[in-house]
Amino acid sequence: MAAWTDISGIRQKIADSSAEEVTASYIETIGKSKINGFTTLSDEAINTAREIDTNGHEGPLAGVPIAIKENISTKGLSTTCSSKILQGYVPPYDAHVIERLKAAGAVILGKTNMDEFAMGTSTESSHYGPTFNPWDMDRVPGGSSGGSAAVVAAGEAPVSLGSDTGGSVRCPAAYCGVVGLKPTYGCISRYGLISYANSLEQIGPLATNVADIATIMDVVAGYDKRDSTSINRENTYSDALKDDVKGMKIGVPEEYFGEGIDEKVEKAAWDAIGKYEDMGATYEKVSMPHTKYALASYYIIAMSEASSNLARFDGTRYGYRVDGDNWHVMASKTRAEGFGDEVKRRILLGTYALSAGYHDKYYLKALKVRTLVKQDFDKALANVDVLMGPTMPAPAFKIGEKIDDPLSLYLADVNTVPINLAGVPSISVPCGLADGMPVGLQIIGKHFDENTIIKAAYSFEQNTDHNKARPPEVA
């Protein structure tokens, strides 16, 4: 099986046998899964594969199976954000990315588990129960796109889509030892992505290798008039798949190696940067002084937007409903029962931050900090091509270890959230193991300069074996 876990291998396998056989093989693997990565499997997957075999398909993903995060709308296929409140909700329409994947011939295997409404770093807050890290079943896969990362790491899907609001693609990619990209804000249409924090999030691909990330980007990225924040800009991501970092200037933000960083993670990151030097790149330390305020700014903005985005879940039109004597009672009871603790916490904090009397002190101040964080990136990236550092300050933690300590969970996002505040692209690639758990290297680029970070990541992959490491059970 390992021979055809990347897209080109799968396409070869389809040519040799059939799309149906490939899809059936993945469904069989999923059937034996112990990681709880998938929430819902599509009944259509095998039919889609058969149709491709019968009618042929010219698309770049013809017959290629893909897993989709629970918060990306799929017509006719349950999309619940892993929340009880959306129990039974089946979208009547496809997200923009799903339309594009289908047009490219992709076979949607099913939906993947996530932290409820993408609010988390561990995929423990899911209504479907936690997803387990394939590298160590006692550990979390990261989050919030934990299902999307874990199924790719476990060989249950070759590629997947996640979403990244504050690190939700890169964190699980790092924890599960796969590649994950958070594109520039505006790169991929959010139409159909159920909003958590609109001004911060982007859909992003996860895969076992950089080339597949570029292939998926070539399919899903691009202008969509239904998303007003989508940017009209042509780019071919696979053009960047070149092993060439000679003369590339790397900036290493001191702040990303701050207090509390795991020594082995730190070493793995520096080893990676050393490898880049060997490959012909140069590095310099840079300072991003506002990084320490980024976390606070991020959480205030994200929670404020979330408090409004999640207002529509009131049991009136779709999803879970608890009846009451009148509408207000019904809506209150529905929300009380339908949302989990972390979601309620964020709605309450966001509501508070936007309230009269606190709006300026919290929400407006957070926006000002966001501008300063952006300026940090503009300044740092003016002199270097990319920024690098560890994606997460430590490897995956144990299930249950932090669930009752939200603050320490929030702190884990320290290196990922500044990127969302600035809107720049960032890719996480495996760069080694710390005590048997994967470590991710984060490569950050300028706005819409995905190609430079893809090239940097691809070159690293070509010159190292880190991405070939597989979880013990799978290997």
Added chain:
Amino acid sequence: MVYENPDGVRIGLEVHVQLNKLNTKLFCGCSTNYHDSEPNTHTCPVCLGLPGSLPVINEKAVEFAIKIGLALNCSIVEQTQFHRKNYYYPDLPKGFQTTQYDYPIAGEGKVIIEGEDGEHEVGITRAHMEEDPGRLQHMGSIDRSKGTLINYNRSGMTLIEIVSEPDMRSPKEARRYLDKLRSILDYLDVFDGDLEGAMRVDANVSVHWGERVEVKNISSFKGAERALLYEIMRQKNHIRRGGEIVLETRHFDEARGVTISMRTKEEEHDYRYFPEPDLVPLRVADWVPKVRETLPELPDAKRERFMKEYGLGETHARALTTEIKLANFYEEVASKVDPKDAAVWVSDTLKGELNYRELTIDAFTVKDIVTVIELVTGNKITEQSAVEIIRTVLDDGGKPQEIVEKKGLLKVEDDIVAKAVEEAVAENPDAVADYLGGKEKSLNFLVGKVMQKTKGRADAREAREKVLAKLKE
């Protein structure tokens, strides 16, 4: 004469205008033509607020809003932005209303109305765009309802909220302001005021220059006048009895004609406004010159031109310029017959007959009224016959010329009337003698004889004059 405003009344109005002449809704491609449709048939993921859907601004709606702003002499903002107004209500599918907050499309402006003491200026504070919510329909009365149905066909329709300064000093001025607004909007061709819910009004009222009270749920112009009369009386009585007016929101109960307290300031919502992240700020400064070019001649300018160009008095000019269709109709008629005659027949007679039947000017053609005016000014028919023709066209249809022939309305020739007068006088010597002896009534008898002989086609006034002249011989 200066209006003293003895009760220190100040009225400010917030008028919600539904731009129902747009083809599509404010943030999605759904058709706006839902008024005769089944519930929830003009909806999509966006206006139903389905998870994952995103708004896209309707540029035509922005254009309409700029047009309205310009017509109200407002400044237009350089860059406009939308905000979320957060509150829970079942007619609001997203749990917030997308509206405008600190960057409304139109800033300060003004409107001139016919005030208590002549021309009066009402300041416009701002005009902003927002989306209309859906509609609730209670199954049974609101108190004893078995359930509530929600129709989202209206959800996402474009509204313009026009906020005035508290510059109106009486319910009458408020009514005039509303009429003027409607007239301007009618000229701009941005809405059909006859459709249900096309204009909705909230009023801010205070007396003796005191604290203001907001009155909501006013659904018609007549309702606005009634609500304001009631609220002013209520506030005056309350103060007279030693009470104090507090800042509060009251609900107008149209059926009972009273206002009822809904909530005081302490209970006001905190809407937690913040910029809509799904819509980028829209730079509209560059649109303004182009939109300005599309502005039509507005009611005030047209009224003055009618007075100057056609020699009309203010009353006729005003009546003819309230609605653009009527004004255009009049101008077409005025190009074919004497403009003053046209004004009398269009504004007084025809408009009166139309209003009586609740019809618009579309119910009559220029050609027909021109025929009628030509007949009457050419002395071919009497004024009564002209009115009868107009009524017949409206009630039974047909062409004026046909009606004249069918009903035999052509005036009889002068010599026939003269002959009838001579005969009547000659055949009724007693009546003549009575009249000459001072019995005025006998004149009517003789005129009646003349009408009889001409089978009613003589002009009665003319016949009377001719009999009188004969008797004086």
